[in-house]
Amino acid sequence: MVARTGQSASHVNALPLNSAAATEALGARLAQALTAGCRIHLRGELGAGKTTLVRGLLRALGHAGAVKSPTYTLAEPYTLGDREIIHLDLYRLVEPDELEFLGLRDWLDGQAILLIEWPERGSGWLPAADVDIRIEYAGAGRVAHLSALSTAGETVLARLGV
Numbered sequence: 232m233v234a235r236t237g238q239s240a241s242h243v244n245a246l247p248l249n250s251a252a253a254t255e256a257l258g259a260r261l262a263q264a265l266t267a268g269c270r271i272h273l274r275g276e277l278g279a280g281k282t283t284l285v286r287g288l289l290r291a292l293g294h295a296g297a298v299k300s301p302t303y304t305l306a307e308p309y310t311l312g313d314r315e316i317i318h319l320d321l322y323r324l325v326e327p328d329e330l331e332f333l334g335l336r337d338w339l340d341g342q343a344i345l346l347i348e349w350p351e352r353g354s355g356w357l358p359a360a361d362v363d364i365r366i367e368y369a370g371a372g373r374v375a376h377l378s379a380l381s382t383a384g385e386t387v388l389a390r391l392g393v
Contacts, residue, residue, distance in 0.1 A: 244393040248366070248373040254280040257375060258287025264390035267314070268341040269383060270358055272350040275366035277322075280373050281348045284366070285318055288346070292316070300348065306333050315343040321352040330356040362387050 248254045273281040286298040292311040301307040309316045361384035365376040379385040
């Protein structure tokens with residue numbers, strides 16, 4: 232698997248996700264594996280489960296409120312303990328340079344965890360991913376393809392045990 236940025240994935244795994252609960256569980260596991268500054272690109276068709284994965288991740292870190300895709304606001308920041316997580320959904324992004332107006336540069340300080348849905352729409356403005364997750368339909372379920380695209384990404388996948 233090759234990342235959209237042209238980077239080669241050094242670690243690729245496919246995990247079956249037979250339910251929304253399994254997708255949330257993967258998000259919860261991912262929450263425990265992430266480090267400050269980690270950048271996750273989430274890919275897949277509409278309804279594939281990208282936001283469900285984010286919901287599981289945020290709940291595992293202690294967020295008790297609703298988690299919706301920030302399709303209309305483009306970004307939703309969360310502060311959970313000492314972690315800052317930015318959930319971006321770029322589906323409605325018209326031009327990649329709109330990211331400048333969202334304050335993207337402020338989130339690139341090396342500490343915020345970025346969870347980015349539809350990253351291809353921010354091409355040229357987004358930082359490279361550490362982990363690329365592609366969720367695809369597979370019969371009645373889904374399959375998640377996880378790719379490490381950096382040393383940090385390799386660490387995350389090793390912590391996940393995949």
